[in-house]
Amino acid sequence: MIETASLIVVNLVIAAFIGGIIGYLLGKSSGSTYRPSNNKNVKDDVVNIKSKSSVNPIFRKNSSVDNKPLILSSPRPSGKDKLIKIKGIDSKVEENLNKLGIFHFNQIAAWSNKNCDWIEEFLSLPNCAKKNQWVEQAKILEAGKQTVYSQKIENGEVDAN
Structure with missing residues (x-):
C-alpha cells in the first residue's frame, strides 16, 4: 500500500515538472512579453484608458x-x-x-x-x-x-x- 502511494506521488511530481516545462515553452514561444512604455507621459495613457472604459456608476461613489x-x-x-x-x-x-x-x-x-x-x-x-x-x-x-x-x-x- 505504501509502495502504491509512493508511486502515485512520484508520478504527480513528474507530471508537474513536465507541465511546468511545457507551460514555460508555450509562454516563451507566444512572444507576448510585457514591455513598459518608454513614453514619459504614462499618465496620459492611463487617462485615455480610463476615459474609454465605461464604469458602472454604482461603483463610482463610496x-x-x-x-x-x-x-x-x-x-x-x-x-x-x-x-x-x-x-x-x-x-x-x-x-x-x-x-x-x-x-x-x-x-x-x-x-x-x-x-x-x-x-x-x-x-x-x-x-x-x-x-x-x-x-x-x-x-x-x-x-x-x-x-x-x-x-x-x-x-x-x-x-x-
Whole structure:
C-alpha cells in the first residue's frame, strides 16, 4: 500500500515538472512579453484608458450599496416614464436616474427613507428627494393621476431642462 502511494506521488511530481516545462515553452514561444512604455507621459495613457472604459456608476461613489433602491437593467417594453413630471427632477437628474436603472414612477414610489438618502448622496443632491417629496409625487403619478407640477410640465408652463 505504501509502495502504491509512493508511486502515485512520484508520478504527480513528474507530471508537474513536465507541465511546468511545457507551460514555460508555450509562454516563451507566444512572444507576448510585457514591455513598459518608454513614453514619459504614462499618465496620459492611463487617462485615455480610463476615459474609454465605461464604469458602472454604482461603483463610482463610496455610498453603502445596502440602501440602494431597486433598479432595472432596462425600461419596460411600454417605455420609461417621464420622471421630469416629479418636481425636483430635471432632464439631467432624469438621465442620471436612468443610468442607475430607475425608469418608472413605481420604482421611486417604493423608496424608503434610506433609499432617498442613498440617491441624494449618490447624485450629490442633498435633501432634494425628501424636500420635494419625490416618493409621494411618484405614488400619485403611478396611480395615473396628475400633480400640479406634472400638469404644468404637460402644458409646457415649466421647462424641466
